[in-house]
Amino acid sequence: MPDENGHFGEFGGRYVAETLMPLILDLEKHYRAAQADPEFAREFDDLLEHYVGRPSPLYYADRLTEEVRKDAPGGKGAQIWFKRDELNHTGAHKINNCIGQILLARRMGKTRIIAETGAGQHGVATATVCARFGLPCFVYMGTKDIERQKPNLFRMKLLGAEVIPVESGSGTLKDAMNEALRDWVANVEDTFYIIGTAAGPHPYPELVRDFQSVIGKEARQQIQERTGRLPDLLVAAIGGGSNAIGLFHPFLDDADVEMLGVEAAGEGLNARHAASLSGGAPGILHGNKTHLLQDEDGQISEAHSISAGLDYPGIGPEHGWLKRIGRARYDSVTDDEALEGFQLLCRTEGIIPALEPSHAIAAVAREAAQMDQDKIILANLCGRGDKDIFTVADALGAEM
Ligand SMILES: Cc1ncc(COP(=O)(O)O)c(C=O)c1O
Incomplete structure (x- = not known):
């Protein structure tokens, strides 16, 4: 609180x-x-x-898990589970x-x-x-x-x-x-x-956060019913941070559950990006003190991400706090990596994700390849990709 x-x-x-x-x-x-x-x-x-269609399903992505294991060192390749919030009415959390x-x-x-x-x-x-x-x-x-x-x-x-x-x-x-x-x-x-x-x-x-916590409350119960235990790692993409905090919050007291928020690194952290925790500093915007992308004079810098939903120069204040106390980790994923995550999920699981959770998918693949096979990753699939197919076609130079 x-x-x-x-x-x-x-x-x-x-x-x-x-x-x-x-x-x-x-x-x-x-x-x-x-x-x-x-x-x-x-x-x-x-x-x-x-009206919304909750609870959203919890889904074991076994073909994606197998795909990650192919390139992972021996014995590595954690099990990947998705909270299917893209199946909600209107297509996102x-x-x-x-x-x-x-x-x-x-x-x-x-x-x-x-x-x-x-x-x-x-x-x-x-x-x-x-x-x-x-x-x-x-x-x-x-x-x-x-x-x-x-x-x-x-x-x-x-x-x-x-x-x-x-x-x-x-x-x-x-x-x-x-x-x-x-x-x-x-x-x-x-x-x-x-x-x-x-x-x-x-x-x-x-x-x-409280309204979005339905994501984490359901996920916590579902993963225990399906696997008999809590996950080892939670992953979610971060724009302002609502789907991530909604997933994380009900697990905050579970000390063994790690949390990873994924910001948009755009063209790279040394170029145009939207990673306010990884590449910003504390300041005040839109009524709260938080991490912001800004210049030396405190003027807000332009954010950039291929994904419109992550293209924001700030982040919700609770994430700054969770980072400060070491309860959650934050990493970033570039536009190109997100596009790879997008295609990977389409190919392996028959799910077209939005570009926002494609950042989380790229991070999940990276993390899973370093974790033992008995470990469990639970990631939020916070939106479906219908809205993004033109942007993706453009970025891949594909004919529509
Ligand atoms: C599908 C989807 N995911 C994630 C986000 C990022 O928002 P938040 O970090 O608040 O979850 C957006 C924002 O528009 C979105 O549309």
Whole structure:
């Protein structure tokens, strides 16, 4: 748990404009009331089961495991298991959090919903829950992301959302979040901001984590039922860090379970990348203190990743804390390695992953090859790849 001001160690907090402070405090008050209300949990669980399709399966990737063993030193090649969150309604883990936040918005009597999106998955999930509950939805999206995630743009429009293009900065997730925060300041009375990752001012990192923890809770039970024990290593890709913290959190007290968060190394850590823990420094952005890509003057640098969902110069504050106390490790995977991970899963398992979890897949293959065969890796497959096939075709120079 963060402290009462939302700090995880030195990270987190709520650094927001005075206009937003009453809203943030009100949100926290309503969240605490919702946590204590069994009816809130009942409605959340019911929607997750019957609307989202949870629990998502836990799948043993035996052909991928065999493929890794072929090139691994003798006796090496850990067993690879995937939590199939790409099978959720709308195709990613983002919907878990949106269900929780739309229920909160309704409790608070808010009538207008805003969101930011990078890969478009959070935008689609927000547009989906808004359609489900009949609330108007406005999604901020960078112009670069609009270009590379066209299928999701159209999905949002079909669902009745208005997508507002953001041209400022690099036209990616950071800029979309800036605009969403501006909108919120200007429309404090009726508007609820559904943040898509475990970042932003307190209590967002905590509440997004809690809603996404369904991933880890299910996975913890499923792996014990299937193998009779806990995994040795958890792996998840990190944009802002919500699917990773959702997987990790229910295992934090299991001292023997290692955790690995995988950031996007883009063109390499010495070139353009989005690895804020591996290549950034502490600073303040979007209402919280966290690791950020920045220059010597503290100006935020442009992030780069082939994957729109990882293309963010910051990371949720709890990850900074987990790294600081040594509870989780963080590594990075380049665009090229992610493309290899993408193709590897397509070929060996008949699953087309999103480019975000393709980073985790590349790291899983790397880690598994160094671990004994009786070890278990559990990775989150946090999104499916339909949205990315044009980007991948382009990167591979393939004909569509
Ligand atoms: C499929 C998918 N995975 C991962 C991410 C990264 O977000 P987070 O780190 O919050 O899980 C995104 C973000 O858009 C996404 O769409």
